[in-house]
Amino acid sequence: MIQDLATFAALKERMRFLQTRQRVLAQNVANADTPGYRPKDIRQLGVDPATRGSDAARRLAGLAGYAPGGIAVTDPRHIVPAGSGAATVDRGASFETRPSGNAVDLENEMLKVSQNQIDFQTAANIYQRGIATLKIALGRRA
Numbered sequence: 001m002i003q004d005l006a007t008f009a010a011l012k013e014r015m016r017f018l019q020t021r022q023r024v025l026a027q028n029v030a031n032a033d034t035p036g037y038r039p040k041d042i043r044q045l046g047v048d049p050a051t052r053g054s055d056a057a058r059r060l061a062g063l064a065g066y067a068p069g070g071i072a073v074t075d076p077r078h079i080v081p082a083g084s085g086a087a088t089v090d091r092g093a094s095f096e097t098r099p100s101g102n103a104v105d106l107e108n109e110m111l112k113v114s115q116n117q118i119d120f121q122t123a124a125n126i127y128q129r130g131i132a133t134l135k136i137a138l139g140r141r142a
Contacts, residue, residue, distance in 0.1 A: 002134075011127045017044050018120040025116060028109045036101035039109065 002008050021042045031037040097103045135141070 014123045032104045039104045
């Protein structure tokens with residue numbers, strides 16, 4: 001029943017995205033000393049306020065299974081432009097790359113982790129408040 005409500009479905013999807021992004025960011029931190037490692041990040045379309053409404057940003061970001069522009073890739077033989085996957089390499093400035101080839105900036109990664117945690121907690125709070133509202137509407141105490 002709750003899965004049928006669009007708000008709860010969107011919050012659930014947002015929390016799933018943030019959980020996946022947390023895994024990717026944790027891998028970046030764990031590989032901070034691995035030679036040649038490039039940090040990765042996952043970006044969700046239409047979430048970043050700076051790119052909201054920007055068609056160019058949507059085309060550049062792309063998602064796994066979709067070519068830029070939102071065209072579904074339904075056959076593995078379809079040609080998908082490079083860089084259109086869900087996980088993208090976050091290339092820092094060249095001076096941030098160590099001689100070993102590692103480009104992980106721990107300070108930047110920890111900022112991303114903390115922002116991701118705040119976003120997840122916000123989505124979880126909204127979800128909990130929505131459940132409480134439904135309980136009140138059904139005549140049960142929240």
